[in-house]
Amino acid sequence: xxxxxxxxxxxxxxxxxxxxxxxxxxxxxxxxxxxxxxxxxxxxxxxxxxxxxxxxxxxxxxxxxxxxxxxxxxxxxxxxxxxxxxxxxxxxxxxxxxxxxxxxxxxxxxxxxxxxxxxxxxxxxxxxxxxxxxxxxxxxxxxxxxxxxxxxxxxxxxxxxxxxxxxxxxxxxxxxxxxxxxxxxxxxxxxxxxxxxxxxxxxxxxxxxxxxxxxxxxxxxxxxxxxxxxxxxxxxxxxxxxxxxxxxxxxxxxxxxxxxxxxxxxxxxxxxxxxxxxxxxxxxxxxxxxxxxxxxxxxxxxxxxxxxxxxxxxxxxxxxxxxxxxxxxxxxxxxxxxxxxxxxxxxxxxxxx
Ligand SMILES: Nc1ncnc2c1ncn2[C@@H]1O[C@H](COP(=O)(O)OP(=O)(O)OP(=O)(O)O)[C@@H](O)[C@H]1O
Ligand SMILES: [Mg+2]
Numbered sequence: 001x002x003x004x005x006x007x008x009x010x011x012x013x014x015x016x017x018x019x020x021x022x023x024x025x026x027x028x029x030x031x032x033x034x035x036x037x038x039x040x041x042x043x044x045x046x047x048x049x050x051x052x053x054x055x056x057x058x059x060x061x062x063x064x065x066x067x068x069x070x071x072x073x074x075x076x077x078x079x080x081x082x083x084x085x086x087x088x089x090x091x092x093x094x095x096x097x098x099x100x101x102x103x104x105x106x107x108x109x110x111x112x113x114x115x116x117x118x119x120x121x122x123x124x125x126x127x128x129x130x131x132x133x134x135x136x137x138x139x140x141x142x143x144x145x146x147x148x149x150x151x152x153x154x155x156x157x158x159x160x161x162x163x164x165x166x167x168x169x170x171x172x173x174x175x176x177x178x179x180x181x182x183x184x185x186x187x188x189x190x191x192x193x194x195x196x197x198x199x200x201x202x203x204x205x206x207x208x209x210x211x212x213x214x215x216x217x218x219x220x221x222x223x224x225x226x227x228x229x230x231x232x233x234x235x236x237x238x239x240x241x242x243x244x245x246x247x248x249x250x251x252x253x254x255x256x257x258x259x260x261x262x263x264x265x266x267x268x269x270x271x272x273x274x275x276x277x278x279x280x281x282x283x284x285x286x287x288x289x290x291x292x293x294x295x296x297x298x299x300x301x302x303x304x305x306x307x308x309x310x311x312x313x314x315x316x317x318x319x320x321x322x323x324x325x326x327x328x329x330x331x332x333x334x335x336x337x338x339x340x341x342x343x344x345x346x347x348x349x350x351x352x353x
Contacts, residue, residue, distance in 0.1 A: 013346025039070030082168035171345030193292020
């Protein structure tokens, strides 16, 4: 028996991306979660390339620097993985209780996961307990063990303890559900545009209908600006994050519009998949997050292409703030809120949640 099993009051979300490390600490107060601390530290481009860690020590330094910047004292962190080594699939299987499902999921996964079942970590959630014919609908999540372990070991080597390893897309959903006003039965496309990866998670009534990661992100815009304008990586990056003023707006808008083709096709394919599966006819709204949400004109370009409103996830700006929170500069949280979405969604989770 544990008399003193006090639930921790705060939790820390750690998001290790290819372009930066993001950390959010949330205090779970009686009035609800409040933002206690946050930090963002850029990683050198050679540290992580296309989701793969190339230089461990650079990433470890980045984590430690970010923890110091965010004044984090806790060692337990909630973190996430994403990309090709993670598979999220909705499956239908025989109706059974969750304990039995825990066993049966291995057999089911063998048919649905293109990796050796001994090499993956499995997790599942029963979405609908009864879909007729004595069947239930289950969300199956499989991630390559090797990747999960590499990620966990990296965090341990930085001096922290990963208590939960989630998936980026679900963290985004968590953050979205915190401050969503309408949501509900609307079909919402949660699109998290990172530097090299875009996580798509289409949800309705808080349930994921379709989840997929695309191997494209905001780096395509940086590369296009570098190429077309002959500017450096740093200059192009400052332009897409809205840090420098853009002189030839028309030209830049054209470059961004051309460069978003692959992303746009990826979004279109996801919608087609929904239609084919009979889950939904169209998206009612899209909520963008990640650094890519800050790319100038991207929101209106995509809204035009897909004929649906694209909003920005700014949960990290809307959530209550601890009175001791130090904010670097006026209005900065408003700006970086979409970048913090994954780390916020992770910090909102607690052990047992
Ligand atoms: N305040 C900021 N801090 C860091 N990056 C920013 C910021 N504002 C905009 N960006 C831009 O956002 C992009 C990175 O987005 P994000 O941080 O979501 O990606 P990531 O998580 O590092 O990458 P991935 O998820 O693909 O591994 C970069 O191109 C960067 O220029
Ligand atoms: Mg990311």
